């Protein structure tokens with residue numbers, strides 16, 4: 001693990017050859033099967049799957065544009081021979097190579113299997129978005145665009161039969177799938193990454209040493225050093241039990257582990273000769289431009305600890321799972337082997353997990369076995385739709401109709417791409433799971449840790465007469481506990497940005513700790529304290545101090561990025577790799593988001609000053 005992000009090659013990027021059997025359309029010898037995998041399924045926790053006569057699901061996604069130069073060469077050389085046979089792969093396979101150089105025609109396969117694709121739709125190259133479904137003519141609102149019969153989605157399903165086969169309960173594949181931790185990666189890696197400032201006093205500088213003015217005016221070089229130091233700590237093979245005191249890593253890794261479960265099934269079908277899904281699988285991207293496959297340098301280029309932390313955790317999971325799988329499958333009979341006797345590696349596992357996380361949808365399942373009814377599935381053709389926050393189509397499941405449908409939600413013009421909403425996700429998840437970032441993204445935010453020392457410094461720097469985040473009064477402690485920012489099991493992660501702009505719990509805490517009038521604060525309803533718009537619940541001066549403290553947090557957050565926006569802009573103009581481009585775009589969006597937030601709050605503070613003046617004058 002030591003080599004992970006220390007400049008040596010990322011082991012997940014190592015091209016892997018599976019020389020095992022392939023089904024129709026595959027070459028006789030193996031080709032780089034997992035040359036540069038991805039990540040990204042994501043069920044969207046924010047969008048409930050509605051079980052009703054119409055059941056709307058959400059999607060996920062993938063990136064395929066990042067190619068290994070060698071593979072790109074291989075595929076482009078095969079392109080010309082495909083022109084008349086497979087429109088899907090001929091349009092731009094130089095940039096979006098598929099798993100097999102000669103994949104079967106996906107549309108024809110879906111139709112042959114009883115599926116439907118509207119005659120005015122075609123698969124086309126969407127440029128930087130990869131392939132997509134595009135309207136070849138005008139399509140009215142409410143039109144059925146795609147229908148997939150029940151047997152086409154690729155999903156996990158176990159039979160109880162005693163007959164052999166990977167899909168039976170108790171098979172080695174079943175056992176392997178059940179070894180994917182269902183809970184959190186935390187159980188695997190143990191550490192909860194907080195920075196402990198007492199234990200690591202060096203991290204107090206330059207942010208927390210000296211006068212609070214230093215906090216705000218710390219020279220960029222100094223803060224860069226701090227970030228570099230944190231990154232070094234973060235990237236060490238055995239990270240200490242702290243990590244980010246400013247950007248707070250969250251723990252959403254477990255959610256995408258189910259992608260590994262379905263990924264194992266995908267990998268099984270990929271390795272199996274004559275798989276029913278080969279026409280689908282062979283059309284999947286060969287690789288994914290997602291951070292787990294970035295070089296160590298480009299992971300660092302993300303510059304944002306919570307995401308770097310996630311990348312590290314995911315990679316560790318894959319490396320550990322590789323070891324476990326090898327060990328588990330060592331003595332399995334060849335005919336029972338889920339991958340036809342082939343070794344799985346972290347790279348192949350990463351490819352599979354990424355293919356699922358970037359493309360799978362959670363839909364309503366129809367059997368008891370499906371449990372909650374929220375079942376991840378890979379949906380051939382439907383997963384060709386790219387993402388938009390303002391989609392023109394919807395996935396629909398109808399009662400008494402087992403088909404999975406895509407229906408246009410508005411009138412669609414000729415040449416417009418068919419889009420689905422993958423969910424109201426932050427750019428962290430778009431980057432980690434899908435390999436792209438959205439701009440603008442109203443759901444993007446930065447994760448900070450509620451840290452008393454930092455908040456004291458920030459509020460004093462912004463002119464608060466006194467502040468006592470480090471030593472709150474008993475009544476303040478009571479409210480902070482109610483906000484779950486104090487006490488055992490306190491949840492210290494707070495967000496800046498997103499629809500809420502300032503995390504309600506952070507805002508309430510700021511208002512309470514900076515309150516001038518204890519009685520008003522104690523009597524105020526917690527929900528009122530948490531809400532940004534509307535009246536200043538604890539008076540104009542408390543409100544001003546609270547908002548100014550948030551602005552100071554924004555300044556500090558900005559200073560934690562080693563580069564400035566202007567630097568990033570000029571880096572983007574250079575000749576850089578796709579992964580570096582993505583990393584730089586990601587951090588630029590984060591910075592712009594923080595700047596926009598600070599602007600917005602500055603406007604509010606100005607308004608408050610005017611109100612204060614008016615109040616004094618009258």
Ligand SMILES: C[S@@+](CC[C@H](N)C(=O)[O-])C[C@H]1O[C@@H](n2cnc3c(N)ncnc32)[C@H](O)[C@@H]1O
Pocket residue numbers: 040060061062063064096128129130131132285358359383384385386387388433434435436437
């Ligand atoms: C479900 S797949 C869609 C089909 C995919 N474009 C392909 O070539 O197979 C999701 C992937 O498409 C790309 N994608 C989808 N929506 C995008 C968007 N709005 N911007 C950039 N890339 C997008 C990303 O690579 C994402 O991981």
